[in-house]
Amino acid sequence: MPETNTATTALALGERTFVRHFRPEDAEEFTASARASRDLHRPWLFPPDQPDAYAAYADRLLRDRDRAGYLVCSRFDGRIAGFININNIVHGALRGGALGYGAFAHAAGQGLMSEGLRLVMAHAFGPLGLHRLEASIQPTNTGSIGLVRRAGFRLEGFSPDFLFIDGAWRDHERWAITSDMAGGITAATAG
């Protein structure tokens, strides 16, 4: 099967994946994949799984200056494998943001999100000009901890009752990486 045309949409390009912005026309594919991924996502994550909710979510990611949203897409068929968002972006002396992410079930467990995260890091530490990315993760979420550990994040600490998720305040491990730690991470394209 020929590779999909990524040239005009990719913010960063890897061997098997590329990352691009959310688009309004992704609503149907994104929400169908989110509905099919409930067992994988819960109780950690509750992405929009209906088109109305997706429209508001994608609109915020595109418009808010303190967020950046990335869809991780397969270079094989263009299908959305998952998403990685940078929330709470702060500039000034911090130049950091907080990650939120999820794989879609059909693409999970294949290394695609690991590659996608490297591409997002290249974009964040390159064109976005950030210095630090953090990920707050519940201690029993081994899949998420494995993802950031593989990407070179370090465990900085532990925050009791840190985030309100699934009806309660949850303890979180605090993982982070700086541009210096990521070294010369680059992507084939970045814009």
Ligand SMILES: CC(C)(COP(=O)(O)OP(=O)(O)OC[C@H]1O[C@@H](n2cnc3c(N)ncnc32)[C@H](O)[C@@H]1OP(=O)(O)O)[C@@H](O)C(=O)NCCC(=O)NCCS
């Ligand atoms: C966290 C999450 C995004 C990770 O997605 P993923 O698809 O497992 O991540 P990867 O793309 O890195 O795949 C890793 C797996 O693929 C395997 N793999 C296969 N080929 C691989 C390759 N070429 N490179 C790397 N890993 C590869 C790894 O061994 C690993 O398997 P394991 O989990 O059994 O150890 C996913 O588990 C998820 O959506 N979880 C629910 C939502 C969530 O927790 N969000 C974060 C809240 S803090």
